[in-house]
Amino acid sequence: MKALFIGGTGIISSAITRQLSETDGCELYLLNRGNRNESLPANVKVLQADINDESQVAKLIEDLSFDVVADFIAFRPEQLERDYRLFHGKTKQFIFISSASAYQKPLSDYRVTESTPLANPYWEYSRNKIACEEYLIKQYREQGFPITIVRPSHTYDERSIPLGVHGSKGSWQVARRMLANKPVIIHGDGTSLWTMTHNRDFAKGFIGLMGNIHAIGEAVQITSDETVTWNQIYAAIADALGVKLQAVHVSSEFLAACSKEDYTGGLIGDKANSVVFDNAKLKRLVPDFVASTRFDQGVKQTVAHVLAHPECQTEDPEFDIWCDKVIDALQGAIASVKGR
Template sequence: MKVLFIGGTGTISTAIVKRLIEEMKWEVWLINRGNRPEAIPEGAHLIKADINDEAAIAEKIKDHKFDVVSDFIAFTVDAVERDYRLFKGKTSQYMFISSASAYHKPAASYIITEGTTLSNPHWEYSRNKIKCEEFLMDKYRTEGFPVTIVRPSHTYDERNVPLGVHGKNGFWQVIKRIMDEKPVIIQGDGTSLWTVTWNADFAVGYTGLMGNPHAIGEAFNITSDETLTWNQIYQTIANVLGKELKAYHVATDFLIACGDKLGFDFEGSLEGDKSVSVVFDNSKLKKIVPDMKTRVPFDRGVRIALDHVLSHPECQVEDPEFDQWCDKVIDVLEKAKF
């Protein structure tokens, strides 16, 4: 099998590419600007180019046909329209990475299936993913364009620690607050349900859809089967660090209002996603990919991630602005008590 990834070096795609090359022995090609050559997996063929330069890409792939094309960096309709023009007639399957945040917030049921309504008034990112899906499914229905849609939720790897509330520089400042035994903000009362998925587990489900005729014209959730509360997520992190968790629960609408001062879109990431309880039904995926299962539960995955982050200083990106913001939010709420 000959496959092409647009991107291919992100959290999700890295695990998929590694599995295809090392375990499945597929021929893997990447369209990538090559700015991070160390991230290009050994054994992958690189087409060094900017995917947004459509004419240049068309020239570079003119002599190629692919069994599967996967785009991990398409976020707008313009991007999937470009892919449609480039790969129509050049692939037997086009796989689009959508997002589970596209599901209605809140949905009528906390159990999310592929039939759950797509609608998210809180997050433009999610609305754009919905528009991408609509365009691609229209091309499938009217022209037979061989699309498969995948909806991941919160996927992580050894370079990332999944959190609910963090600043622009990512997770590290929260980890540092836990290590320093400072109060850590958790949205709401911390009891909403959430799912985090180790990227290598995700890769099993994803590669099982590649080249699978039963996947054409269909959408699939790919997530872990493990459901946790946010309190459990943060407590597990603290346990691995050997620190006491000083959880400070803050109402989501208050965080959204205060997030404006930080220049951070908490409405999208919280009300449009992480503050809403969700449990994903993966039975549709498992019917055609029976190997899909949770091999790395969160208590193991986060230990791997923290071991990596603590031994790699380049992962420890501090965020003093977010740290001060946390202190101010907590101080204001403490002063409001009587």
């Protein structure tokens, strides 16, 4: 199999790249700007270019054709229009990475399948993903473009601790607060249901869809079957850090109203909703798929890696101050209502 990944070094794609590099009979190309290629396996071929420079990319792939092309970094319809111009007639399968956040919010049923309606009025990111899917489906129906749409949910790797509420510089500051025995914010009451998927497990499902004739024209979600609450998620992270969790629960609406971050989209349009994913379709298409990394085990590996690699520890003092302000405001409101 000859495959081209646009991107290939991100949270979702890096594990796929590693696993494919160890697979006999797979010739893998990555098309990216070369910013994070230093740790790529030696047998991965790099086409160094900016995918947005369409003429340059067209010259690079002029004499190439592929069994699979996968775009991991497309977020808007015009980017898929570019991909169609570049790869129509050059690939037997085009895989687009959409998002489970595109599913209906609020959900009419917390059990999510590929048939769950796509509608998210809270998050532009999700609406753009929906528009991308609609464009590709049109090309499949009218032009025979061989698409497969993949919908990941919250997928994590060893480089960043997965959380619900963090600042624009990542999640390290929350871990730092835990290590300092400071309170951390959990959205809502922490009992909503969520799914965390390790990128190693995601890669198993994704590779099973590559070159799979039954996946053409289909949308498929890839997640773990494990369901956890946000309280359990934060408790597992605290345990991995070797500290006691000091949690403060704050409503998602309040967080969205008083933050510069996009918590309206990220929380109300995504993480504040209870979701349980039904992966029956994936398992029908990829019969040997099983997500084998339990969250408390996977996050221990992530925490160990982050603690051992200072480059993963980006401090965010502005977010730290904001957390203190939110917690102080909440405690002050409680005191005021009680008449103290």
